[in-house]
Amino acid sequence: MNEEAAYLVMEQGPYAQQQYQLDKQTTVIGRGPNNDIVIADAEVSRQHARILWHGGYDYEIQDLGSTNGTFIDGRRISGAVPLKNGALIKLGDSVTLSFHTSEPVVADEDDTPTGEIVVPPVVPSWVTAPKPAVSQPSAYMPPPASLPAYVPPGTGAYVPPGALPEVQAAAPPRRQVHPLLLGCGALLLTAFLCTAVLFFLDAYDNGRLLYCGALRPFWQLLLGPFGFAPLCG
Numbered sequence: 001m002n003e004e005a006a007y008l009v010m011e012q013g014p015y016a017q018q019q020y021q022l023d024k025q026t027t028v029i030g031r032g033p034n035n036d037i038v039i040a041d042a043e044v045s046r047q048h049a050r051i052l053w054h055g056g057y058d059y060e061i062q063d064l065g066s067t068n069g070t071f072i073d074g075r076r077i078s079g080a081v082p083l084k085n086g087a088l089i090k091l092g093d094s095v096t097l098s099f100h101t102s103e104p105v106v107a108d109e110d111d112t113p114t115g116e117i118v119v120p121p122v123v124p125s126w127v128t129a130p131k132p133a134v135s136q137p138s139a140y141m142p143p144p145a146s147l148p149a150y151v152p153p154g155t156g157a158y159v160p161p162g163a164l165p166e167v168q169a170a171a172p173p174r175r176q177v178h179p180l181l182l183g184c185g186a187l188l189l190t191a192f193l194c195t196a197v198l199f200f201l202d203a204y205d206n207g208r209l210l211y212c213g214a215l216r217p218f219w220q221l222l223l224g225p226f227g228f229a230p231l232c233g
Contacts (some may be wrong), residue, residue, distance in 0.1 A: 006059055008089070012096035016040055019106075022059065028052045029091070030064075041093025043068050051083070057101050059083040068092030 005023040010016055020027075020037050029037045032046040039048075045066040052060050060080045063070040071090040074082050083089075089097040 005053070006083075006085075006099060006101040008037070008097045008099060010039075010095070011088070011098050013039060013094060015039070022051055023055060025053050027053075028064075036174050038097055039091070041092070041095050049089075052080070059099070066091070099134070118174065138221070197219045 005021055006021055007021040008019045010020075012044070024036065027042075028047060028050045029035060029039065030047040030049075031038070031040060031044045035047065036176065045064070046064040047064045047070070049061055049063050049070045052062065060078045060082045061070065061072065061077070063077055069076045069092065071077070071088075072083075072090055074090075082219045083099045085101045087099045089099060091097070
């Protein structure tokens with residue numbers, strides 16, 4: 001087995017954690033039985049993609065016109081795309097393969113090379129000197145014996161603490177009834193009561209109490225021209 005050859009690991013699919021060695025110059029992946037890596041899944045085309053090895057750690061992948069597409073780290077590809085260690089190859093929606101090589105990790109320019117001794121920078125003593133402690137009040141301070149003077153804003157006048165103005169709620173205004181309305185109401189009430197009494201006396205004992213009593217001369221004078229003649233026998 002070539003130690004420099006890369007390999008694939010199925011992270012998601014019908015053969016979970018299955019490894020596939022990439023030791024050929026061309027490795028074809030698909031659902032058909034004649035492929036180098038056969039994946040029996042409905043999302044995988046008969047010839048889905050191929051991985052090309054140009055020697056060393058130089059690998060690239062190409063999509064072979066698959067129906068559901070080939071994705072590298074979530075991005076769909078169309079032409080040849082280089083493969084890096086740890087790349088995720090997704091075939092359709094249900095198969096995911098991870099690409100692995102034995103390529104050594106190259107440190108960035110900002111990283112510290114292996115074996116180099118890092119000397120910490122010298123920090124001036126005034127930077128690390130402890131700050132003086134801030135004294136905290138320890139004694140209990142009682143509240144003032146009297147309230148502070150109240151000064152209305154914008155006036156500048158001094159008002160003693162006990163001379164604050166008391167605000168009283170204003171009483172709602174009373175509604176005044178016009179005397180004319182009161183008089184009309186009283187007159188109507190009196191007329192109503194008199195009419196009720198007359199109707200009652202007229203109906204009581206055929207009106208004898210009303211027309212044959214002390215008020216008989218009044219009724220004869222008032223109603224005599226109209227032919228009024230009460231029976232008072």
